[in-house]
Amino acid sequence: MKRVEEMPRVPAPALIPSFGPLAGMRVLSTGSIVAMPHAANMLADFGAEVIHVERPKVGDTYRTLAPFVRDGEKCVSASWAQDARNRLSLTLEVNLKIPEAREIFLGLVKNSDIWFENLVWLEKFGITDEMCLEVNPQLVIVHVSGFGRPQFGGIPEICDRGSYDMIGQAASSWMSLMGFPEPNPPSMAKPWSNDYISAMFAVFGALIAYVHAQKTGEGQVIDVAQYEANARILSDTFVSYLEAGILRQRTGNKSPAFQPYDVFRAKDRWVALGAFGPAVYERFIKALGLDPNYYTWKECASSVEAVASEKGQELDRLTREWIGARTAKEVEEHMAKYKVPCSVVCDARDAAENPHWQARENFIEYEDQTLGRKIKALGVIPKLSKTPGKVWRGAPSVGQDTEAILSKILGYSKAEIDAFREKGII
Template sequence: MTNERKALIKEYGPLAGMRVLGSGSIVAMPTALGLLGDLGAEVINIERPGYGDSMRMLSPTSSKTGVSNGWMQEARNRMSMALELNCNIPEVKELFFELIKEVDVYMENMVWLDKLGIHDEELLGVNPKLVIVHISGFGRAEFGGEEGVIGRASFDMIGQAFSGFMHLNGQPAPHEPQITGPYTNDYVSAYMAAFGALAGYISAQKTGKGQVVDVSQFEAMARMLCDNFVSYTENGKVTARSGNVNERFQPYGLFEDKNGEFVTIGAFGKNVYLRFMDAAGLDAEKYTFENAGNGVEAVMSAHGRALDREIREWAASKTAKEIEEILNAKKVPASKVNTAEDAYKSEHFQSRGDFIKYVDQTSGQEVEAFGIVPKFSATPGDVWRGAPTMGQDTETILKELLNYDDAKISSLREQGYIG
């Protein structure tokens, strides 16, 4: 660990030596912990005694172990500490502040920190190099925001709606916008939180000074909307939903094969467009890139729509596998829409080691889950153990990290402060 601190887990991955403390529950903050843990960060997750992270109860559950499938996937590589995190209680505040001294990053998505007596200024006073990452629906007031919006409750789909993301997904009006899954906004927020934590950590290592990082669900989602806002500010245009039809260039979308399966085909740019037309045996002189393949005026013209019909007829005459083989041979991007079964049985997924096995701590049984991303050549990530039981590491953390003795631990447990 940094500064010769005692490590509680084995060393592995590019983030070895980084210690992260988290408090809260599903989905964004714990997922961010998992992303860091997969790459070697030592992760301590605080759970409320008697309750735990709500993801423990999230359906569906394993038919083999009875444990939440989401929990088994996402909660690996973390230590669980059962702590009633209310710093209005002196004993808890003492314990929590001692933990804060020993970590590099504190991440939370609890929102109600003030009521629990947890304040950024105090935490930074205890550990000046600390990076504090707040994850919420609408951000924290210190960074601005409208009164009445800051502090609103939020879930994944709320962020999708407020950010403008949901407006762009689904079939064109009058059809309804589409909620995307699984938990798209939560996962985007988790990646943004992990990114913010790492940026803050690097800065703290260079400057010796920590800081506060504010991650809101709606802003994390809004950041990935490409030209959506600039199209409005520069052109006064509110982008409309177009479903699976790309109005800017074609073919670029979803096409049905002869068996009712679906394939994505993407031919962006003139060279790829010409390779596609050749592969599909379509007339590139009749349907030129300029008059049928590129730009809203061309793609949505009668000529462009006629080409779309010919492409769909071509796709409907073949199987998904045939379409993939024909187009990929010509370097035209194409892929069948895979199910979980398709992906699991894919030689490509398997040969890249994308499915790994480890022992789930709750059931004590081996599970198979999706593996580590991204991959590193010199310091690969790993799974040092599966998802923990509630409070599995409370005593280890108190004894080995904070040097608490048995009497003090017993007293905290008797008072219901730890589990």
């Protein structure tokens, strides 16, 4: 395509403020819901110029997820308001069988450093990795799917299956470990834990490939499968089975291998408490006013057998009685004096009112583009001392930046943009 070949590469950022360690990076994001877009937004919080592609007049499905924040007749999904900040919104029919759409898409590819995608049945749209790398040899392509891309291995029919967060949790073996023992059903970790974990692996893959591209001029393709991302964080689950024949089972919140490590009922609410290893365990025993020479780590807490022993069970009973006689806050503060890890089980209200969260400025305000007013949301994580991230703008309305992207980055005239809109391409 001659126009794409002749199109100059416009340096980033062209439409957002320059800030953070990723200033100068441009990211193209095509797809919807959680995992893939969140990966792009993690980079956006630290200065990458992220162009998120949405369907004309429809938008990202994530916009429709309840609950909603309302202001008169205006409303926005709370999820969208939190997760879609710092991104630019471009509406485009990503169907490369349409010549104009093909030209726009490949122009975006040429002007991007990283392309994240979770489009279902990508090839149906006429898009291939080879085509994109021909246009931009340094491009880092990150595919995010439930079961992976067949060119990286696997059974093609399974690679082609759809997925959601819950499906990835089930397929990865994670869900088999979540919840209380049979006959209770497996539990799903909320909210969308597998999606967010997949996003983090997508970011990791994108950045290490980006470093390689900067050194060599060579782009490449990254394949992130939800089930694999989830499987990678299951600790010893697979080695235990493959090498020792041990099949992990659901145990609820309690660890069967050492104690204390559980969520306990205090007088008023729940509290999480753990002490792993002889040193912390001894401090815990002293915090309860018990004799560490009698309730020893080895006899009561160092193994499955110790925890299940008569003395181990006695310690568990005494622990629950001690905690149950006090408020959760009293337990938390008392354990803090002994350097024993412990926390009240907090909800969002607790977090919003917590002086520590406030002192760390965990909640910030920014203007949501749909509501047209400032909202409060969780801030940028992690914190950097030299090149911190920031929120330069709240979540965009559908197609809010389409004209600016097409004109300032791709060089289209107003007449051309109007023609695209007339044809329903944007």
